Amino acid sequence: MEEMRLQKYLAHCGVASRRAAEQMIRDGRVSVNGKPVTEMGIKVKPGDAVTVDGTPAEPEKRKYYILLNKPAGVLSSVKDDRGRECVVDLIKGIDARLYPVGRLDYDTTGLLLLTNDGDFMQKVTHPSFEIWKTYRAVVKGVPDESDVKKFAEGVFLDDGKTLPAVLDVTGYQGNNAIAEVCIREGRNRQVRRMLEKIGHPVIRLMRIGFGSLELGDMKEGQWRHVSPEEIRKLTEER
Numbered sequence: 001m002e003e004m005r006l007q008k009y010l011a012h013c014g015v016a017s018r019r020a021a022e023q024m025i026r027d028g029r030v031s032v033n034g035k036p037v038t039e040m041g042i043k044v045k046p047g048d049a050v051t052v053d054g055t056p057a058e059p060e061k062r063k064y065y066i067l068l069n070k071p072a073g074v075l076s077s078v079k080d081d082r083g084r085e086c087v088v089d090l091i092k093g094i095d096a097r098l099y100p101v102g103r104l105d106y107d108t109t110g111l112l113l114l115t116n117d118g119d120f121m122q123k124v125t126h127p128s129f130e131i132w133k134t135y136r137a138v139v140k141g142v143p144d145e146s147d148v149k150k151f152a153e154g155v156f157l158d159d160g161k162t163l164p165a166v167l168d169v170t171g172y173q174g175n176n177a178i179a180e181v182c183i184r185e186g187r188n189r190q191v192r193r194m195l196e197k198i199g200h201p202v203i204r205l206m207r208i209g210f211g212s213l214e215l216g217d218m219k220e221g222q223w224r225h226v227s228p229e230e231i232r233k234l235t236e237e238r
Contacts, residue, residue: 005044007022010050013059014118063115063117066114067213068091069219073107074087076102087112102186105189105192111207113210113213124211134180135207137178151181162187166182
């Protein structure tokens with residue numbers, strides 16, 4: 001191991017993304033050689049003992065990239081203090097600390113990535129990456145051309161105007177519409193809030209695409225490994 005900044009080392013170990021690791025350091029959860037570290041800029045070198053909450057942080061020997069079809073009623077978290085099922089509970093047979101890449105709402109289903117590669121997580125979730133996420137939504141009523149235009153121009157939400165997005169009606173269920181929505185941000189409950197803002201609240205929501213990755217015909221709760229070629233394509237696209 002070469003000398004590197006502590007937050008990068010933690011990401012390299014699969015503990016968390018660099019941003020999340022920085023917060024762990026600020027919170028006093030990280031120690032180097034038995035001494036708590038709370039400031040940025042500390043570097044670690046071979047032989048240093050790094051712990052997070054008292055647990056040794058060591059580089060993962062193998063990097064894992066998992067594509068999961070998240071069911072409704074499962075948290076996009078590592079653990080829950082109320083004992084609710086989390087996405088990592090669905091991944092069996094892998095001896096590594098996996099973390100979800102971003103998150104899906106509790107009631108939203110579909111494509112969610114999990115990994116122990118903190119650098120990869122940092123890259124694809126960083127706001128500058130602006131990776132497109134594709135959702136299939138069943139919404140109340142039927143959006144019209146003015147709604148499509150609002151999405152294309154950006155929708156004003158409580159936390160500011162969104163980036164331009166795509167709204168396309170692809171089918172119908174009685175008096176309601178099936179719509180495909182594409183966004184390149186990751187705000188909390190963004191798709192639901194955008195659709196509610198234009199008067200077409202979500203009935204059901206599923207993420208079907210994350211950049212070049214597609215959910216396909218995987219059943220809820222199923223997962224698969226993402227190939228090195230898929231990872232390369234995902235991290236090179238814009």
